[in-house]
Amino acid sequence: MFMLHGRLGAKPGKRDDLLTIMSEAGESLPGNRLYVVAVDETDAEGVWATEIWESEQAHAASLRLDHVRERIARAMPLIETDGIRQQRLDARAGVPD
Amino acid sequence: MFMLHGRLGAKPGKRDDLLTIMSEAGESLPGNRLYVVAVDETDAEGVWATEIWESEQAHAASLRLDHVRERIARAMPLIETDGIRQQRLDARAGVPD
Numbered sequence: 001m002f003m004l005h006g007r008l009g010a011k012p013g014k015r016d017d018l019l020t021i022m023s024e025a026g027e028s029l030p031g032n033r034l035y036v037v038a039v040d041e042t043d044a045e046g047v048w049a050t051e052i053w054e055s056e057q058a059h060a061a062s063l064r065l066d067h068v069r070e071r072i073a074r075a076m077p078l079i080e081t082d083g084i085r086q087q088r089l090d091a092r093a094g095v096p097d
Numbered sequence: 098m099f100m101l102h103g104r105l106g107a108k109p110g111k112r113d114d115l116l117t118i119m120s121e122a123g124e125s126l127p128g129n130r131l132y133v134v135a136v137d138e139t140d141a142e143g144v145w146a147t148e149i150w151e152s153e154q155a156h157a158a159s160l161r162l163d164h165v166r167e168r169i170a171r172a173m174p175l176i177e178t179d180g181i182r183q184q185r186l187d188a189r190a191g192v193p194d
Binding site for chain 1: 100116136137138147186187188190
């Protein structure tokens with residue numbers, strides 16, 4: 001199943017604000033099985049998201065939802081775009097229902 | 098909450114065997130909230146595990162369970178120990194119940 005493990009890098013001093021936006025409990029996301037937001041103590045400016053989706057299409061569709069676009073619009077000014085990294089995975093076992 | 102995102106590298110030709118062992122539905126693991134096993138299409142020998150535990154101690158305790166030790170014993174001969182990587186994270190939102 002489609003899985004992403006990625007980093008967003010915050011602008012200096014903006015990590016906690018970015019973490020707050022990314023951690024908001026939002027409306028349901030069709031096809032989403034996991035959306036964990038985490039920090040790495042060795043990475044002071046990073047916010048990590050680990051996502052599992054029933055398909056890559058479900059992930060792409062989520063980015064067109066109004067409430068997701070609104071959240072992205074609030075987060076973007078806090079993000080250093082050159083600090084973005086993303087690993088694409090295929091989850092084979094242990095995916096939450 | 099204590100989170101690990103890590104890679105085990107299989108010995109040549111052993112990735113599918115390692116994936117099978119790591120994907121076995123086992124007995125319950127006290128304190129475990131997530132245990133996803135995945136592959137990365139850019140990493141032919143890697144098996145990736147993403148785990149969330151209620152505490153670092155719960156994770157450590159799991160490694161002493163007989164059924165976990167038995168599984169590790171079967172997996173170890175398939176693993177290139179210099180291919181092990183692990184990221185430690187602190188999951189802040191979206192942890193499954």
